[in-house]
Amino acid sequence: RHKFWETQPVGQFKDIGDSSLPEGPIELPIPLSEVKQEPYNLPDHYEWVTCDINSEETCDEVYNLLAHNYVEDDENMFRFNYSKEFLRWALQPPGYFKSWHIGVRVKSSKKMVAFITGVPARIRVHDEVVHMAEINFLCVHKKLRTKRLAPVMIKEVTRRVHLENMWQAAYTAGVVLPTPIATCQYWHRSLNPKKLIDVGFSRLGARMTMSRTIKLYKLPESTITPGFRKMEIHDVPAVTRLIRNYLSHFVVAPDFDENDVEHWLLPRDGVIDSYLVASPETHEVTDFCSFYTLPSSILGHQNYKILKAAYSFYNVSTVTPLLQLMNDALIVAKHKDYDVFNALDVMQNETFLRELKFGPGDGKLHYYLYNYRIRHALKPSELGLVLL
Numbered sequence: 001r002h003k004f005w006e007t008q009p010v011g012q013f014k015d016i017g018d019s020s021l022p023e024g025p026i027e028l029p030i031p032l033s034e035v036k037q038e039p040y041n042l043p044d045h046y047e048w049v050t051c052d053i054n055s056e057e058t059c060d061e062v063y064n065l066l067a068h069n070y071v072e073d074d075e076n077m078f079r080f081n082y083s084k085e086f087l088r089w090a091l092q093p094p095g096y097f098k099s100w101h102i103g104v105r106v107k108s109s110k111k112m113v114a115f116i117t118g119v120p121a122r123i124r125v126h127d128e129v130v131h132m133a134e135i136n137f138l139c140v141h142k143k144l145r146t147k148r149l150a151p152v153m154i155k156e157v158t159r160r161v162h163l164e165n166m167w168q169a170a171y172t173a174g175v176v177l178p179t180p181i182a183t184c185q186y187w188h189r190s191l192n193p194k195k196l197i198d199v200g201f202s203r204l205g206a207r208m209t210m211s212r213t214i215k216l217y218k219l220p221e222s223t224i225t226p227g228f229r230k231m232e233i234h235d236v237p238a239v240t241r242l243i244r245n246y247l248s249h250f251v252v253a254p255d256f257d258e259n260d261v262e263h264w265l266l267p268r269d270g271v272i273d274s275y276l277v278a279s280p281e282t283h284e285v286t287d288f289c290s291f292y293t294l295p296s297s298i299l300g301h302q303n304y305k306i307l308k309a310a311y312s313f314y315n316v317s318t319v320t321p322l323l324q325l326m327n328d329a330l331i332v333a334k335h336k337d338y339d340v341f342n343a344l345d346v347m348q349n350e351t352f353l354r355e356l357k358f359g360p361g362d363g364k365l366h367y368y369l370y371n372y373r374i375r376h377a378l379k380p381s382e383l384g385l386v387l388l
C-alpha cells in the first residue's frame with residue numbers, strides 16, 4: 001500500500017495498538033561519518049539546488065512554484081498563496097540551516113520544479129525535549145507528479161537533517177500516511193460572508209438570506225478587553241514565560257525560548273499578528289493571541305483573485321476568558337480586512353469555536369512524527385503545536 005513509507009522509521013498501521021512497542025526513537029542515531037555524504041540520485045536532467053531564500057531571484061522562483069503547484073482544497077477551488085515575506089519568516093528561525101532549503105531544477109533551463117524544507121525546532125513529547133526538523137513546503141510541479149520524486153525529496157532532506165546530528169522530524173499533511181499522532185479539524189469563521197459565498201468558500205445556510213447572514217457574522221467596531229494591544233519587542237520575556245507555562249500542559253508542544261518567541265511571535269506586517277493583555281496597574285502580561293496571514297488564490301473566478309485568511313497560531317488566556325480574547329482577535333482581523341479566520345481544534349480551541357460562530361471545514365490536518373513512536377494517538381486538545 002505505502003511502498004515508500006513502509007521502509008521508513010515511522011509508526012506503521014500494523015503496529016497500531018501494540019503496547020509492547022516502546023515510546024520514543026524507532027531507530028538509533030548512527031555516527032555522522034556513516035551518513036551518506038553525497039546527495040541521492042535524481043532522474044536525468046534534474047539537479048539539486050540549495051536555495052538562498054534571501055536572494056530576491058530565488059525567493060521569486062520558490063514563491064512562483066508554490067503559488068502554482070502547492071496545496072489545494074479537495075475541489076481545486078483554492079490554492080495556498082504564501083507570500084515571499086512569509087516564506088522568509090517561515091524558513092529562517094533561530095539556528096536555521098540553509099542546506100535544509102532544497103530545490104530541484106531542470107538542468108538545461110534551470111526552471112525550479114520541486115521544493116522541500118526543514119527548519120530546526122525543539123519539540124517536547126511528554127517530558128522529553130527532542131531536537132527535530134519541522135518539514136514543510138514539499139511541492140512537486142503538477143507536470144512531474146506520480147513519478148516517485150517525493151520519496152527522493154524526503155530522503156534527501158532526511159540525509160541533510162542527519163548531517164546536523166538530528167534524527168527526528170515533525171510534519172503535517174492533508175493526506176493520511178503511516179501514521180498520524182493526531183488528526184485535527186479545520187474550522188472557519190466568516191468575516192466577509194458575502195465574498196466567501198460569492199467565491200464558493202461557503203454557502204448560504206438553509207432558510208438564510210444574504211442580509212441575515214451578514215448580520216449573523218457582524219462584529220463590534222473595536223476590541224472589548226481593556227489593556228488589549230499589539231505585542232512589542234520589550235514584551236518578549238513576559239510572553240515567553242506566559243507561553244512556556246501554557247504549552248507545558250500539552251503532550252506535544254514546542255519548547256520556545258525568548259529567541260524563538262521573538263522570531264515566531266513578534267508582529268511582522270502581513271505575516272504574523274500578535275496581541276496581548278497587559279494589566280493597566282501591574283503591566284503584567286496575562287493573555288496573548290496570535291494569527292498568521294496565509295492568503296489563497298481563488299482558482300478561475302471572474303471578480304476575486306485572492307482570499308485573505310488569518311490562521312489562529314498560539315493563544316494563551318489566564319485572566320481574560322479565551323472566548324473574549326479570541327473575539328477580540330476576530331475584531332482585529334475584520335478591521336484588517338481578512339475574509340475568514342481559520343483555526344484547528346488543537347489546544348483549548350474547542351472552548352470557543354462554536355460559540356464564536358466558527359463552522360467545521362471540509363479539510364482535516366494530520367500531524368506526524370518521523371522516527372519517534374507515540375503509544376496512543378492524541379486528541380487534538382492534547383496537541384500544543386501549530387505548523388505553518
Ligand code: MYA
Pocket residue numbers: 001002003004005006069070071072133135136137138139140141144145146147148149150151154157158161162166167168169171172173174175177370371
Ligand atoms: S505537506 C504538503 C504537501 N504538498 C502538497 O500537497 C502540494 C501539492 N502536491 C504535491 O506537490 C505532490 O502531490 C507531492 C507528492 C509532492 C505532495 N507527505 O512523487 P510521488 C507520498 C509525505 O509519486 P506526487 C508537507 O509539506 C505518497 O504516500 N508523503 O507523488 C509536509 C507516496 O508514498 P507511498 C507524501 O503526488 C511534507 C509517495 O509520496 C505526501 O508526485 C512531509 C508518492 O510520491 C505528503 N504530503 O508528490 C514530508 N504526499 O507509496 C515527510 C504523497 O509510501 C517528511 N506522499 O504511499 C518526513 C521527515 C523527513 C525528515 C526526517 C529527519 C530525521
Ligand code: JJ1
Pocket residue numbers: 071072073074075076077135136137171172173174186187188189190200201202203358359360361362363364365387388
Ligand atoms: O478551506 C477549506 N475548506 C473550505 C473551502 C471549501 C471549498 C470546497 N472544497 C471550507 N469552507 C466552508 C466554510 C464554512 C464557513 C461558514 C461556517 C461553515 C463552514 O470548508 C479546507 C479546510 O477546511 N482547506 C483545505 O482543504 C486546504 C488543504 C488542507 C490541508 C493542508 C495541508 C497542509 C500541509 C502543511 O504542511
